[in-house]
Amino acid sequence: xxxxxxxxKTAAVFQFLTAIIHAIxxxxxxxxxxETEKQLITLMDTYKFDLGAGFHRTMGEMLLALSACLCxxxxxxxxxxxxLLRKKxxxxxxxxxxxxxxxxxxxxxxxxxxFAFLEPIILIGLIVLFLIISRLTIRKNS
Numbered sequence: 001x002x003x004x005x006x007x008x009k010t011a012a013v014f015q016f017l018t019a020i021i022h023a024i025x026x027x028x029x030x031x032x033x034x035e036t037e038k039q040l041i042t043l044m045d046t047y048k049f050d051l052g053a054g055f056h057r058t059m060g061e062m063l064l065a066l067s068a069c070l071c072x073x074x075x076x077x078x079x080x081x082x083x084l085l086r087k088k089x090x091x092x093x094x095x096x097x098x099x100x101x102x103x104x105x106x107x108x109x110x111x112x113x114x115f116a117f118l119e120p121i122i123l124i125g126l127i128v129l130f131l132i133i134s135r136l137t138i139r140k141n142s
């Protein structure tokens with residue numbers, strides 16, 4: 001009867017996996033393959049933008065904050081889904097939570113598809129896929 005839980009657990013596992021993989025990538029620096037890439041990496045890490053109100057940040061610092069937010073969104077989604085599954089929350093509430101997850105991760109998938117590379121596209125795409133399957137199976141069960 002509660003077939004949606006398998007799919008939601010799978011989505012949560014991929015949310016955790018995405019958060020971990022992306023968090024590891026925050027501590028690995030990319031090697032430069034040529035002089036242009038070396039110059040770009042140097043500028044990303046040294047040139048500070050004047051953002052007003054006394055804030056001076058490099059592009060690397062802003063990218064780090066943005067990347068950390070993806071890790072945190074995935075971690076929040078995974079923890080919330082796992083917690084609600086363990087508490088055996090009513091399927092009507094789970095429908096709403098899964099729908100909210102779908103909106104957030106669906107928008108994230110669109111942005112990642114447009115602006116990122118293959119690994120995050122695949123991982124976020126799998127999260128969205130398992131959330132869709134979970135949402136469709138919960139509709140049939142309740």
